[in-house]
Amino acid sequence: MISTKILMKAECFFSKARTLIKESILSAELTDAEFVPYVQPVYKADVIVGGEVLLRILKNGILHSPEKYLSAMESCDVINDVTCSLLSGVKSYFEGYAGALPNDFYLSFNICARQLNSPRVIKEVTDFNETFEDRIAVVLEIVERGTMDFDDFALESMQQLTASGVRFAIDDFGSGSSCLKYIEHAGFSTIKIDSCLTVINNGSLVYSTVLDAILMLSKNLGIDLIAEGVETEEQYQLLKQKGVLNFQGYLFSRPVSIEHFARQYL
Ligand code: C2E
Ligand code: CA
Ligand code: CA
Ligand code: CA
Numbered sequence: 029m030i031s032t033k034i035l036m037k038a039e040c041f042f043s044k045a046r047t048l049i050k051e052s053i054l055s056a057e058l059t060d061a062e063f064v065p066y067v068q069p070v071y072k073a074d075v076i077v078g079g080e081v082l083l084r085i086l087k088n089g090i091l092h093s094p095e096k097y098l099s100a101m102e103s104c105d106v107i108n109d110v111t112c113s114l115l116s117g118v119k120s121y122f123e124g125y126a127g128a129l130p131n132d133f134y135l136s137f138n139i140c141a142r143q144l145n146s147p148r149v150i151k152e153v154t155d156f157n158e159t160f161e162d163r164i165a166v167v168l169e170i171v172e173r174g175t176m177d178f179d180d181f182a183l184e185s186m187q188q189l190t191a192s193g194v195r196f197a198i199d200d201f202g203s204g205s206s207c208l209k210y211i212e213h214a215g216f217s218t219i220k221i222d223s224c225l226t227v228i229n230n231g232s233l234v235y236s237t238v239l240d241a242i243l244m245l246s247k248n249l250g251i252d253l254i255a256e257g258v259e260t261e262e263q264y265q266l267l268k269q270k271g272v273l274n275f276q277g278y279l280f281s282r283p284v285s286i287e288h289f290a291r292q293y294l
Contacts, residue, residue, distance in 0.1 A: 054100045062086040063113045068283035070276045078134035115152040136167035144182035169199040223257020
């Protein structure tokens with residue numbers, strides 16, 4: 029009989045091999061690719077209050093959504109290259125705009141919890157934060173395709189960054205991939221309700237009840253709420269009636285290039 033130990037070793041070996049194969053396919057696919065920041069505005073009562081930085085991959089002159097690559101990128105160090113390159117690119121660009129920014133303006137970046145273990149990501153976030161001081165607040169949206177993966181080190185980084193003014197948002201709330209219990213984790217300032225809950229014009233009682241519960245939760249805990257994926261005037265009016273204040277979605281604007289964002293909104 030094969031012992032459990034040998035089986036575990038074999039599993040570990042194959043899992044490492046799988047990771048290596050994924051990484052080499054990924055690096056082959058991303059040779060000569062460029063990580064380009066797109067930005068989608070977020071509104072509060074018809075006024076722009078910030079933007080979400082969204083990765084686009086430029087390959088052979090064509091811009092691609094990152095979705096196809098994300099899980100592979102997040103399973104290795106490439107995701108840290110992505111985040112650092114977006115942070116430093118956006119920082120250099122906005123340095124020229126510091127005077128033109130609205131008050132209390134923020135930019136958010138998507139990271140997974142594991143990235144809070146990366147010293148270079150922490151350094152890049154800290155640099156960004158210090159460069160703009162009060163002009164641009166940094167928000168880190170924690171996205172997680174699996175379960176949220178906070179270890180003690182990540183939590184500690186989160187607390188340190190929070191102390192230096194960086195804010196945290198819990199992304200895709202209500203989609204199933206985020207979970208209520210993470211609200212308890214050190215200081216999330218914002219909940220971003222997933223578009224599966226904002227598309228409530230189908231009259232689903234379950235969805236509208238969950239939405240009401242999230243609204244109550246955010247109110248009682250003093251956490252900001254952003255509805256994302258808002259596409260129609262009807263959804264917008266309904267969400268507004270319910271008491272949602274912050275909005276993001278195609279109704280307002282698609283994600284646009286950083287140049288377009290600055291020209292149009294600042
Ligand atoms: P997300 O963080 O939930 O970002 C919102 C996504 O919804 C974006 O897709 C955006 O283009 C799309 N969206 C915005 N408004 C609407 C709308 O009204 N209707 C619909 N149908 N879609 C809307 P995108 O840019 O393709 O990004 C997909 C996901 O990729 C993001 O979802 C985020 O989880 C991830 N992502 C993007 N950039 C990064 C990054 O730099 N790092 C990491 N780790 N993940 C990223
Ligand atoms: Ca996000
Ligand atoms: Ca989201
Ligand atoms: Ca999403």
